[in-house]
Amino acid sequence: MIWQNIWALAGLVAVGLPIVAHLLSRDRARVQPFPSLRFLDAARLPPTRRTRLTDIALLAVRGALVAVAVFALAQPLLLTARRRRVLDADVTRAIVVDTSASMHRVTPGGERTLDAARREAARYLREAPASIVIETNAPYRAIPGAAAWLASAPGKRELIVLSDFQVGTLDTADLGIVPADAGIHLARIEATAATGAIDASLEPSASIVARITPAADAMHVEWRVGKVARDTAFPVVVLSGEQSRTRVRAAERAVLTVHDARPTHAATMVVFPDYEQRAALRNGATPLDAAWMDQVVTRVRADSVLALASLDAAVVDDAPPPASSVVLARNAAGRAVAYAARIAPAAGDTVTRVGIFATVEPGTFASVALLDAAMRAQSPADDATELDPAFVPSASLERWERIASRRAGRSDARDGVPSDGRWLWLGVLALLAVEWLMRRRAPSEAAVEVLT
Amino acid sequence: MTAVPSALSPEVVAAIDDLELAARLVVEGMRAGAHRSPFHGFSAEFQKHRPYQAGDDLKYLDWKLLARTDRLYSKQFRETTSMAVMIVLDTSASMAFPAESVSKFRYAQIVAASLAHLIATQGDAVGIMSMTDGAFSYVPARGGRLHLRSVIAHIDRLAPRGAWQPSKVIARGAELLKRRGVVLVLSDFYDEEEETRRALRRVSRRGHDVAMLQVQAQEESTLPFSGTIAFEDLESGERRIVDAGVARDEYRRAYRDFLSRCRVNATRDGIDYGLFSTATPPARALQEFLLRRDAPSQSGHAARATHA
Numbered sequence: 001m002i003w004q005n006i007w008a009l010a011g012l013v014a015v016g017l018p019i020v021a022h023l024l025s026r027d028r029a030r031v032q033p034f035p036s037l038r039f040l041d042a043a044r045l046p047p048t049r050r051t052r053l054t055d056i057a058l059l060a061v062r063g064a065l066v067a068v069a070v071f072a073l074a075q076p077l078l079l080t081a082r083r084r085r086v087l088d089a090d091v092t093r094a095i096v097v098d099t100s101a102s103m104h105r106v107t108p109g110g111e112r113t114l115d116a117a118r119r120e121a122a123r124y125l126r127e128a129p130a131s132i133v134i135e136t137n138a139p140y141r142a143i144p145g146a147a148a149w150l151a152s153a154p155g156k157r158e159l160i161v162l163s164d165f166q167v168g169t170l171d172t173a174d175l176g177i178v179p180a181d182a183g184i185h186l187a188r189i190e191a192t193a194a195t196g197a198i199d200a201s202l203e204p205s206a207s208i209v210a211r212i213t214p215a216a217d218a219m220h221v222e223w224r225v226g227k228v229a230r231d232t233a234f235p236v237v238v239l240s241g242e243q244s245r246t247r248v249r250a251a252e253r254a255v256l257t258v259h260d261a262r263p264t265h266a267a268t269m270v271v272f273p274d275y276e277q278r279a280a281l282r283n284g285a286t287p288l289d290a291a292w293m294d295q296v297v298t299r300v301r302a303d304s305v306l307a308l309a310s311l312d313a314a315v316v317d318d319a320p321p322p323a324s325s326v327v328l329a330r331n332a333a334g335r336a337v338a339y340a341a342r343i344a345p346a347a348g349d350t351v352t353r354v355g356i357f358a359t360v361e362p363g364t365f366a367s368v369a370l371l372d373a374a375m376r377a378q379s380p381a382d383d384a385t386e387l388d389p390a391f392v393p394s395a396s397l398e399r400w401e402r403i404a405s406r407r408a409g410r411s412d413a414r415d416g417v418p419s420d421g422r423w424l425w426l427g428v429l430a431l432l433a434v435e436w437l438m439r440r441r442a443p444s445e446a447a448v449e450v451l452t
Numbered sequence: 453m454t455a456v457p458s459a460l461s462p463e464v465v466a467a468i469d470d471l472e473l474a475a476r477l478v479v480e481g482m483r484a485g486a487h488r489s490p491f492h493g494f495s496a497e498f499q500k501h502r503p504y505q506a507g508d509d510l511k512y513l514d515w516k517l518l519a520r521t522d523r524l525y526s527k528q529f530r531e532t533t534s535m536a537v538m539i540v541l542d543t544s545a546s547m548a549f550p551a552e553s554v555s556k557f558r559y560a561q562i563v564a565a566s567l568a569h570l571i572a573t574q575g576d577a578v579g580i581m582s583m584t585d586g587a588f589s590y591v592p593a594r595g596g597r598l599h600l601r602s603v604i605a606h607i608d609r610l611a612p613r614g615a616w617q618p619s620k621v622i623a624r625g626a627e628l629l630k631r632r633g634v635v636l637v638l639s640d641f642y643d644e645e646e647e648t649r650r651a652l653r654r655v656s657r658r659g660h661d662v663a664m665l666q667v668q669a670q671e672e673s674t675l676p677f678s679g680t681i682a683f684e685d686l687e688s689g690e691r692r693i694v695d696a697g698v699a700r701d702e703y704r705r706a707y708r709d710f711l712s713r714c715r716v717n718a719t720r721d722g723i724d725y726g727l728f729s730t731a732t733p734p735a736r737a738l739q740e741f742l743l744r745r746d747a748p749s750q751s752g753h754a755a756r757a758t759h760a
Binding site for chain 1: 545546547548549551556640642669672677679680681682683684685686687690691692693694699702703706707710
């Protein structure tokens with residue numbers, strides 16, 4: 001139930017008015033000793049019913065009448081599933097999904113928290129098609145962009161944030177820039193303890209490693225000295241010709257020497273020019289369509305080492321990048337050293353990937369820089385504080401939330417859900433009839449207060 | 453005694469604490485109107501004839517003898533033993549109305565004391581009968597000035613309280629009269645209307661001279677109230693809430709019907725009836741009642757209704 005005119009509820013103080021009226025104007029009968037009542041008919045009272053404070057039934061009806069009228073003025077709206085669909089169809093949403101490391105924990109149902117958040121985001125998107133989804137590992141950084149987008153969106157607008165809401169995810173200052181008439185909905189995705197320990201080292205290949213095991217309400221840290229066995233598999237799929245495989249492996253080892261491979265759920269592949277299926281992949285590529293893809297691409301483009309390495313890179317694939325792709329780096333001549341596009345899952349595969357098409361030979365400095373940038377882009381370094389189990393209290397989230405309201409000065413023709421206040425007005429009419437009938441009944445002696 | 457105006461107002465008379473004095477004043481007021489005893493002649497026996505003298509009351513002229521003898525003779529009577537009169541006084545709580553002015557009971561006390569004074573001073577026996585807290589309270593009928601004072605003192609001690617059983621009190625009062633006498637009932641006659649009527653009829657049939665002296669307060673007949681009033685019965689304590697303005701006409705009609713019923717029934721039963729309003733000076737009310745009662749009639753005790 002929502003109240004479309006909630007300030008009208010202040011009128012509930014008027015429920016006390018019948019009581020005050022009774023106290024001020026109650027009828028009082030003077031007691032007159034009389035020799036005989038034989039000739040006095042008790043029915044000789046005027047038609048209006050006398051009332052006094054203890055005439056509970058009539059007072060209750062009058063109080064209920066005032067209360068129901070006040071509720072009707074407050075324009076209640078019972079939010080059924082159908083009505084929600086009607087209302088939500090009229091809503092434009094900016095949906096921010098938290099992809100930080102803590103979202104890789106597991107929900108009580110055994111599902112990864114991030115997957116649960118993405119599933120919720122998809123549902124919100126289906127309900128309000130004219131919406132966007134922003135995936136970010138720092139929701140507070142995405143709020144300004146979401147707010148700016150909402151400011152230009154038509155109709156009712158709503159910001160939805162899907163996160164586990166660790167302390168630091170959001171605060172009131174971040175939400176202050178959201179348009180005043182836009183709704184804010186903060187949906188917490190509950191997470192349990194992390195699935196396993198995470199190794200964090202101070203620097204690559206350092207001999208001092210912290211093994212961090214998050215629990216529900218604490219973090220356990222075990223410091224170890226000495227190399228910790230790491231997963232040596234290169235986390236990015238690299239596709240190249242048979243003859244360049246050795247150079248590709250060497251490049252991968254070189255990259256792993258500098259940076260640790262970290263677990264990732266992003267799916268990136270690098271396709272070198274000598275890969276046999278490159279043309280098919282290139283022809284089948286489509287524009288990037290997921291926020292995580294944009295994030296990967298953004299990080300690669302921002303990699304300064306790749307940018308430097310690309311300046312004097314020799315391009316061997318002269319074909320211009322497809323219109324559906326995004327250029328990641330160019331050489332000094334302005335030719336694309338690498339470009340990215342969406343690669344649909346292959347037969348027997350279910351993973352959608354970001355395909356990075358390199359135009360330089362594998363084994364070149366630019367190719368190594370490209371592999372390094374791709375690896376770090378799809379699995380950015382975890383911040384150990386992401387594992388902090390302190391969360392924003394639910395009461396704070398509730399205080400920050402608000403319902404979208406109609407924009408001032410605009411009439412929204414798509415709002416087809418009338419208020420339920422019309423039924424309450426019918427109730428008011430019914431109570432008026434009851435009150436009239438009760439007053440017209442034969443009065444009783446108990447209806448009058450007797451002064452003694 | 454100095455002559456006093458015959459119409460001392462009820463308020464003035466009621467304000468006199470000494471009931472004996474008040475009764476005397478009322479009787480003097482009556483006598484100022486040259487009123488004769490109302491009980492004269494009931495107990496007189498023919499003694500002899502004497503020649504008519506100028507000034508003799510033509511009522512006592514023997515017309516039969518005149519027809520036979522062509523001579524005028526007046527009858528002379530000899531009074532027998534004194535008349536016994538029992539005054540029955542209603543002491544129920546309804547007689548205490550109104551509280552703000554002369555109540556019916558105070559008025560009835562004055563009338564009863566005045567009657568007792570009148571009766572006693574003319575040589576008749578007088579007694580008083582009432583009911584207090586369910587028990588009979590009386591002074592038997594006797595003559596004499598000393599007895600009169602005790603009767604008046606008894607009347608003065610009475611107070612209106614609770615309910616009474618008029619039929620029993622009337623019957624008991626009549627029983628206390630050893631021979632045929634007069635029973636005067638002073639009441640508003642609200643209680644046991646039918647039983648009271650039967651009791652009065654029974655007493656009358658036994659040969660007693662019965663009179664209903666119905667006392668009413670002016671407020672009872674006019675209902676001078678307005679607005680919503682909770683009328684409280686003085687005897688039962690029951691309350692009834694009424695809009696007096698709305699109920700007034702119907703009340704007056706019902707009350708007039710009640711008075712009319714009492715009067716008509718008394719007339720039918722051969723009982724004297726008098727309506728005494730507390731707004732009327734007691735002397736005048738008694739005077740008018742006794743004059744009516746004393747008026748000559750064709751047969752025995754003709755039932756006469758008087759309104760005072």
